[in-house]
Amino acid sequence: MRKLLLSLCALLLLAGGTMAAKRPNFVFLVSEDNSIHYLKLYGYGATTPNIEALAKDGLTFNHAFSNSPVCSVARSTLATSLLAPRAGFQYHRKSAMANLPEGYHPWSAMLRKAGYYAANNSKTDYNFVNNMKELWDESSRNASWRKRAEGQPFFYMQSMGQSHESSLHFSQQVFENEKTKHDPAKVKLAPYHPDTPLFRYTHARYLDRIQTIDSQLGNVVKQLAADGLLEDTFIFYFGDHGGVLPRGKGYAYESGLHVPLVVRIPKNFAHLADHQRGSRTDGFVSFIDFGPTVLNLAGLQPHKLTDGRAFLGKNVSAKALAARDEVFGYADRFDEKYDLVRTLRKGKYTYIRNFQGFYPDALQNNYRYKMLAFTEWRELANAGKLNEAQMQFHRRRPAEQLFDVEADPHEVNNLANDPEYTKVLADLRSRMQKKLREVNDLSFYPESFMVQNALQDGVTYGTTNHKEINRLVDIADLALLPFAEAHKPLAAALKAKPPMELYWACTTASVIGEQARPLVPLVKKLLTHENLMVRMRAAEFLGSIKAADPMPTLLSVLNTARTEQELMLTFNAVVYLRDYKGYQFDPEKLNLKFAGGEVVRRTSYLEGAPRRPDRKKPCLLYTSDAADDMQCVDLGGRRII
Numbered sequence: 001m002r003k004l005l006l007s008l009c010a011l012l013l014l015a016g017g018t019m020a021a022k023r024p025n026f027v028f029l030v031s032e033d034n035s036i037h038y039l040k041l042y043g044y045g046a047t048t049p050n051i052e053a054l055a056k057d058g059l060t061f062n063h064a065f066s067n068s069p070v071c072s073v074a075r076s077t078l079a080t081s082l083l084a085p086r087a088g089f090q091y092h093r094k095s096a097m098a099n100l101p102e103g104y105h106p107w108s109a110m111l112r113k114a115g116y117y118a119a120n121n122s123k124t125d126y127n128f129v130n131n132m133k134e135l136w137d138e139s140s141r142n143a144s145w146r147k148r149a150e151g152q153p154f155f156y157m158q159s160m161g162q163s164h165e166s167s168l169h170f171s172q173q174v175f176e177n178e179k180t181k182h183d184p185a186k187v188k189l190a191p192y193h194p195d196t197p198l199f200r201y202t203h204a205r206y207l208d209r210i211q212t213i214d215s216q217l218g219n220v221v222k223q224l225a226a227d228g229l230l231e232d233t234f235i236f237y238f239g240d241h242g243g244v245l246p247r248g249k250g251y252a253y254e255s256g257l258h259v260p261l262v263v264r265i266p267k268n269f270a271h272l273a274d275h276q277r278g279s280r281t282d283g284f285v286s287f288i289d290f291g292p293t294v295l296n297l298a299g300l301q302p303h304k305l306t307d308g309r310a311f312l313g314k315n316v317s318a319k320a321l322a323a324r325d326e327v328f329g330y331a332d333r334f335d336e337k338y339d340l341v342r343t344l345r346k347g348k349y350t351y352i353r354n355f356q357g358f359y360p361d362a363l364q365n366n367y368r369y370k371m372l373a374f375t376e377w378r379e380l381a382n383a384g385k386l387n388e389a390q391m392q393f394h395r396r397r398p399a400e401q402l403f404d405v406e407a408d409p410h411e412v413n414n415l416a417n418d419p420e421y422t423k424v425l426a427d428l429r430s431r432m433q434k435k436l437r438e439v440n441d442l443s444f445y446p447e448s449f450m451v452q453n454a455l456q457d458g459v460t461y462g463t464t465n466h467k468e469i470n471r472l473v474d475i476a477d478l479a480l481l482p483f484a485e486a487h488k489p490l491a492a493a494l495k496a497k498p499p500m501e502l503y504w505a506c507t508t509a510s511v512i513g514e515q516a517r518p519l520v521p522l523v524k525k526l527l528t529h530e531n532l533m534v535r536m537r538a539a540e541f542l543g544s545i546k547a548a549d550p551m552p553t554l555l556s557v558l559n560t561a562r563t564e565q566e567l568m569l570t571f572n573a574v575v576y577l578r579d580y581k582g583y584q585f586d587p588e589k590l591n592l593k594f595a596g597g598e599v600v601r602r603t604s605y606l607e608g609a610p611r612r613p614d615r616k617k618p619c620l621l622y623t624s625d626a627a628d629d630m631q632c633v634d635l636g637g638r639r640i641i
Contacts, residue, residue, distance in 0.1 A: 023116075024269045025145070025233040026294050028157040029220060031213045032071065032123075032164040033243030036260050037190075038210050044188055046210040050218030051237055051262060058235070058264035059275045059312075065286040065327045065345065066241035068092075069249055069256030070334050074241040074287060076127040079106045079135070081291035081308040084330060085441040088450060088458025089127030091333045095564050095597055096451045097129045101459045104303055107291035109134045111155050114300055117148030123159040146227070155294065160216050163209045165244040168202055169370045180204040181211070190255070190410045191389045192247060193373075194380050202373045203245060234297060234312075235264040236290070246374050247393055251361055252331035252341040252352065253411050261285070263312065272297050274318040283321035284345070285311045286328070305459065328435055332443055336601040337365040338572040340443055344432045348406040351428035355443075355476055357397035358510045358544055364575050366601045399479040399511050400429065429480070436473050440465070444472040445500060446533045448565035468500065475504040479511040487518065494522040499531040506537035510544050520547045532557050532566055540573040543581055551583050558590060564597040571602035578606070 038045040041052055041060065068074040072092045073084050080100060084090035088098035100106075108118045112134070120139040124132070132139055138147060145154040170178070175198060184200035187207070193199050217237060224230045239259035243249030248256050265273045275281065285293075288308030295302050296313030311321050329343035340355040362378060369375050380386050381394040389412040402418075402425050403411040415421045440462025442450050454461040462469065475493050478486040486508075493505035506523060509516040519541075526538035536557050543550030550573070557570045577583045587606045592599070 022232075023153045023298055024266065024272070025153050025229060026155045026297070027145075027220070027224065027233055027235045028155075029217050029235065029237045030157065030159045030240050031210070031217075031237075031260075032159060032161050032240050033249050034163050034210065034213070034239035034260065035242035035248060035255050036239075036258050037242075037248075037255060038207060039260050041262070042260060046182070046207040046214070048210060048214035050214045050221065051260075053218075054221070054235060054237055054262045054264040056278050058262055058277055059273065060280040061261040061263070061285060062280055062282050063284045063325075063327075063345075064238060064259050064261030065257045065284070065329060066239070066259050067257075067287050067327075067329050069241050069243075069252055069329075069331055071123075071240055072125045072127050073330075073332070075123070075125050078240075078287040078290055079108065079126060080104075080128065081107060081288045081302065081306045082459070083288060083307045083328065083439055084127070085332070085443050086307070086439045086459055086462060087128070088442050088455050088461075090330060090443060091127070091447055093335060093598065094127040095447065095568070096455055098127060098455045098458050099129050101305055101457055104305055104459075106130065106135050107295055107302065108136065108155060110295060110300060110303075111298065112137065114298065115153065116298070117145065117152045117154040119143040119145055119147065119154065119156045121156070121158045123161070145229075153298075158220060159240070160213050162212045162216065163206070163244065165249055165367075165371070167209050168206060168244060168373070170205070170372070172372065175201055175372065180208050182207040190245070190247070191412055192393060192410060193245070194377060194386060194390050196376060196380075198376050199245075199373050202371070206245060231267040232269065233264075233266050234269070234294075237262045237264075246368075246371065246377055247361065250331070250334040250337075250365070250368065252329050252343045254350065254405060254409065255411075256331070257329045257343065257345075269297070272314065273312050274316065274321075281318065281321055283311065283324040284327045285321075285324070326431075328439075330443075333447065333568070335365055335367055336568060336571065336598040337363055337368075338447075338569060339363075342432060342436065342441070344428055344435065345405070346428055346431065348404055349424055349428060350401075350403045350405050350411065351425070351432055352401040352403075353429075353432055354397045354399055354401070354511075356507065356511070357399050358513065359572070359576055360394050360396055360580065361392075362394040363572075364579065364605055366605055396513075400425070402428065433473065433477065437466075437470055440469050441473070442469075444469050444476070444504070446503060446565070446569055448533060448563055448569060449500070451563070451565055468498075472500055472504045475501060476508055476511075479508045483512060483515040486512065490516070491519060491522060494519060494526070499529070499534050502526060502529065502534045503531070503537050506534065506541050510537070510541040514545050516541070517545055517547065520545075524548065527553050532561055533569060536570045536573055540577065543573075543577045543583060546581070549583060550577055551585050555585075555589055558592060560593075562593050564594060564599060567592065567594060567599050568597075568602070571599065571606075575602060575605065 036042040040047050066074045067077045070092045073090055076089045077084050112118050118136050120136045121143040122141045145156045148154050182204040184204040187200055187203040238261040242256035265277050289311050292302040292308045292310040293312050296310035310316050325347045327345045331339055331341040342353045344351045400416050401414045402416040442454055442458055478490050493501050509519050523538045523541055526534055529535050539550035539553035542548040554574050561567045574585055578585045
């Protein structure tokens with residue numbers, strides 16, 4: 001009898017140990033280019049029964065955000081839990097890869113080190129130097145949790161591209177002849193979109209794509225159930241950033257950042273979530289928080305440099321999550337189009353800081369304008385057929401914007417100049433200024449400088465150069481003052497020796513605009529500065545207020561520049577000044593030292609159409625001579641869209 005009792009005790013101890021060692025699985029199901037604005041689960045949009053089924057057995061997040069409105073930056077943020085401008089991977093497409101801090105590893109690698117099987121099906125699109133074999137056991141279209149060792153916990157991520165922006169790159173023939181499941185007459189257009197048959201069709205077509213995503217998601221859930229894994233697995237469904245109708249993807253508004261997020265809570269690990277299944281939370285979370293959350297649920301600690309915080313798991317109460325009400329966002333270069341936008345959502349208010357607000361949102365991006373609706377929008381703007389809300393996209397932006405998102409969910413009514421919101425504006429402005437200094441935002445260096453100096457370890461570089469970055473932020477923030485107050489310090493900055501201070505003094509003058517005309521004599525002296533980017537910004541300001549023809553200087557910079565980043569920054573100014581200020585630019589005078597990467601997009605646009613190989617510029621290689629099948633690629637074979 002004694003031996004029998006001892007044996008039973010041993011079995012109980014073994015069973016208890018097995019239960020204690022058991023860890024949850026994690027599945028990320030990601031719809032590309034999808035904000036909350038297209039799902040009925042969030043009030044309006046397509047009916048998604050499979051996503052709604054996850055919500056019934058889980059937690060729906062009313063305030064989940066991608067930190068960036070574009071995929072490579074958003075996914076790099078998601079994979080590392082680091083803010084992109086802090087680490088140096090904030091540009092899409094990357095012209096150079098950023099190194100992560102020494103000893104810092106993406107959290108999927110941390111899971112693998114702890115015994116998890118990690119599989120990715122299949123998009124990566126990272127902007128940081130990585131060893132894929134460290135991040136994933138397998139990353140391919142054939143990746144699956146089913147390839148793991150028996151009983152091994154797993155993390156599986158699947159990207160669903162049927163909702164990608166390219167799904168709306170249909171032809172005029174498709175528009176005229178191919179019906180949508182959703183009725184275009186019944187869609188609810190954003191107030192900034194023109195109410196045309198094309199916009200209604202595009203919107204309806206996108207709702208159809210969301211339902212395709214829902215069906216695909218349902219198939220994955222069925223596979224988990226068939227494998228007996230459903231109640232051991234946290235399933236995260238979310239959009240990889242906003243989109244994808246015009247002013248969505250690539251733009252740091254709610255439409256570009258506010259994503260759906262549903263987390264299905266498995267019965268066997270319900271004790272790790274302080275929420276009832278089928279509930280919703282108003283707590284704010286963003287992509288930097290996903291990694292710490294998974295690690296916390298798995299019983300692991302994040303790296304000390306991580307920017308995010310867990311929102312589920314041990315020591316995270318529902319009350320504490322509900323109290324979170326602030327999130328930081330960013331937008332920089334998207335393909336060939338530059339911008340510099342930082343956002344802070346605090347409660348119901350969004351504060352947007354446009355550091356290059358003189359560029360309209362509508363500034364040319366070749367890939368963006370493959371969508372017929374984008375092109376129609378610009379044509380209607382040029383024809384004077386838009387109302388005030390619809391025209392905003394095509395005009396220069398103020399240095400700062402403030403929106404009450406509850407009252408104005410599509411962010412068309414800027415409250416920054418409304419006296420009733422003076423305190424709110426001051427509070428959010430102060431929070432933004434503090435955040436930029438905490439992050440040591442590397443975008444205060446032009447991309448050309450950052451690539452040459454900061455990418456070995458962006459976090460350390462920012463910390464080391466904290467004072468200089470603060471100084472550059474201070475110069476940029478002179479645009480927030482009445483010019484009578486900003487005049488003297490901005491004039492002093494235009495006489496400074498550090499090139500980066502001159503660069504920002506000229507940029508800030510452009511943001512201020514016509515009121516900064518008294519600075520023209522000082523800026524003209526910089527047209528021959530040894531730093532090409534200072535010259536570029538000086539010419540840009542002078543051209544923007546019609547104080548001098550900027551094109552001779554910009555052409556000289558282009559023909560002198562030796563890096564892709566210098567060319568891209570300068571071409572951005574050329575396109576802006578040609579398209580919106582009426583200056584003439586002759587691409588025949590280009591004699592570029594470098595013509596790869598994203599440069600071809602700008603030269604092709606400026607020339608009006610892609611050139612044939614016998615004309616040498618700007619395309620280095622064509623895949624076909626047929627007009628309907630011409631694809632421009634660089635010498636490495638990368639397609640230039």
